[in-house]
Amino acid sequence: MPAPTPAAMPGLDAELIFDLLLCLFLLGLALRILTTPQLYQGAILFIAFGLGMALAWTRLAAPDVALAEAAIGAGLVGVLLLDSLRVFAPAATAGLREPAPARPPSPTRHRQLTAIVLLAAAATVAIPITLAIWHLPAGGGLTAAVAEAMPESGVDHPVTAVLLNFRGYDTWLEIGVLLLAMLGLLAIHGDRPSTAGSGDQAAAVRPDALLDWLTRLLVPVLVLAAGYLLWLGKFAPGGAFQSGVVLAAAAILLRLNGFALIERLPSLAWRAALLLGFAAFLVHGIGSLLAGRALLQYPPGHVGSWILALEALAAFSIAFTLAAFFIALNRADRSDPVVH
Numbered sequence: 001m002p003a004p005t006p007a008a009m010p011g012l013d014a015e016l017i018f019d020l021l022l023c024l025f026l027l028g029l030a031l032r033i034l035t036t037p038q039l040y041q042g043a044i045l046f047i048a049f050g051l052g053m054a055l056a057w058t059r060l061a062a063p064d065v066a067l068a069e070a071a072i073g074a075g076l077v078g079v080l081l082l083d084s085l086r087v088f089a090p091a092a093t094a095g096l097r098e099p100a101p102a103r104p105p106s107p108t109r110h111r112q113l114t115a116i117v118l119l120a121a122a123a124t125v126a127i128p129i130t131l132a133i134w135h136l137p138a139g140g141g142l143t144a145a146v147a148e149a150m151p152e153s154g155v156d157h158p159v160t161a162v163l164l165n166f167r168g169y170d171t172w173l174e175i176g177v178l179l180l181a182m183l184g185l186l187a188i189h190g191d192r193p194s195t196a197g198s199g200d201q202a203a204a205v206r207p208d209a210l211l212d213w214l215t216r217l218l219v220p221v222l223v224l225a226a227g228y229l230l231w232l233g234k235f236a237p238g239g240a241f242q243s244g245v246v247l248a249a250a251a252i253l254l255r256l257n258g259f260a261l262i263e264r265l266p267s268l269a270w271r272a273a274l275l276l277g278f279a280a281f282l283v284h285g286i287g288s289l290l291a292g293r294a295l296l297q298y299p300p301g302h303v304g305s306w307i308l309a310l311e312a313l314a315a316f317s318i319a320f321t322l323a324a325f326f327i328a329l330n331r332a333d334r335s336d337p338v339v340h
Contacts, residue, residue, distance in 0.1 A: 018059075022052065022055065022056055026052050026053065029052060033046055033049060040085055043081040043085055047077075050077065051070060053069050053073060054067075054069040054070035054073070054074065057069055064159050064242070071242060071246065072245055075245070075249060076248065076252075083326075146166065153165045154304040154306070155233075155235065156235035157237070160239055164240075165307065168296040171240070174241070175277045175281065176278055178318060178325075182325055211256070214253075215257040218250070219250045222247070222253070226244070226246040226247040226319070230315050239311060240277075240311040240312075240314040244314070244322065246319075247315065247316070247318075251320075252322075252327075255326070255327055262320070263327065273320045274320060277314040277316070280309075280310055280313040281314075
C-alpha cells in the first residue's frame with residue numbers, strides 16, 4: 001500500500017497552516033512590542049502588527065474591518081507614533097540607541113516571576129474565551145435575518161445595511177467616540193488646532209522637492225480613492241470610515257508638506273466640520289421620531305439616498321476629526337515642554 005502524499009494527509013491543509021503561522025506571528029509581534037526597550041523599534045513593530053491584523057481580518061472574510069485596521073491601526077496611528085517620537089525622542093528616530101534607564105535593572109528571579117504571573121493571567125483569560133469560541137454553534141448569528149431584510153435596506157452590501165440601517169446607532173456612537181476624543185484633547189491643551197500663528201508656522205515649512213512632488217501626486221489619488229470607497233460601500237466592502245480615513249491621510253500629507261488648510265478655517269467653520277457627522281445622525285434620529293418612525297429609521301422609498309447622504313457627511317466628519325487630531329497633537333508636541 002503506497003504511503004499517503006503530504007497533500008492527502010490530514011492536518012496539513014495549506015490554509016490552516018498559514019492561519020496558524022499568522023497567529024503565531026501576531027502573538028510574537030505583540031510580545032515583542034511589549035518587551036522591546038527601544039521606542040522607535042516598538043513603533044515600527046506596532047505598524048507591522050496593524051498590517052498583520054488587517055491580513056487576519058481578511059482571512060476571516062471581513063474586508064471592511066481589514067481596510068479600517070490597515071488605514072487606522074497601521075497608517076494613522078503609525079504616523080502619530082513616529083511623529084511623537086520625532087519630538088520627544090529624536091535619538092530614537094535618528095537610529096541611535098536610547099540611553100539606558102537610570103534605575104538599576106531588576107533581578108533575574110524577579111523578572112521570571114513577573115513573566116510567569118503575566119502568562120498565567122493571560123492564560124486565565126484566553127482559555128475560557130477559546131473554549132467559548134470553539135463551542136459556538138455552526139451557522140448561528142443573525143445572518144439569515146439580515147439576508148431576509150436586505151430588500152428593504154436600501155443597499156446591496158450586508159455590512160453597510162447593518163451599520164447604516166439595521167443598527168445605525170453603532171455608526172453614530174463610533175463617530176461620537178471620535179468627537180469625544182477630539183474634545184478631550186482640546187480640553188487638555190485648552191485650544192483648538194486652528195489658532196492664529198500655527199498656520200504661519202506651517203506655511204513657513206519648506207519641504208524638499210521629493211515630498212512636494214509626492215504630495216501633489218498622491219493627494220488627488222487619495223481623494224479619488226476616498227470617493228470610490230464611499231460609493232463602493234453600497235454593494236461591496238467600503239463605506240464612510242474607510243473613505244474618511246483615506247481623506248484624513250490626504251489632509252495629513254498636505255499638512256506635513258506645509259499646507260495649513262485646517263488651521264486657516266474660521267472658528268465657526270472649524271467647529272461645524274467637527275460636529276457635522278454626529279449632528280447629521282442626531283437630526284436624522286430626531287426627525288424620524290417626529291415623523292412617527294423608529295429612531296434612525298429612513299423614510300420608505302428613499303432609503304438608499306438617505307444612507308448615501310449620511311455616509312458622505314460622516315466620511316467628511318471622520319476625515320476632518322482625524323486630521324484635526326493629528327494637527328492638534330503635532331502642535332501640542334511643539335508647544336509643550338519636552339520631558340526626558
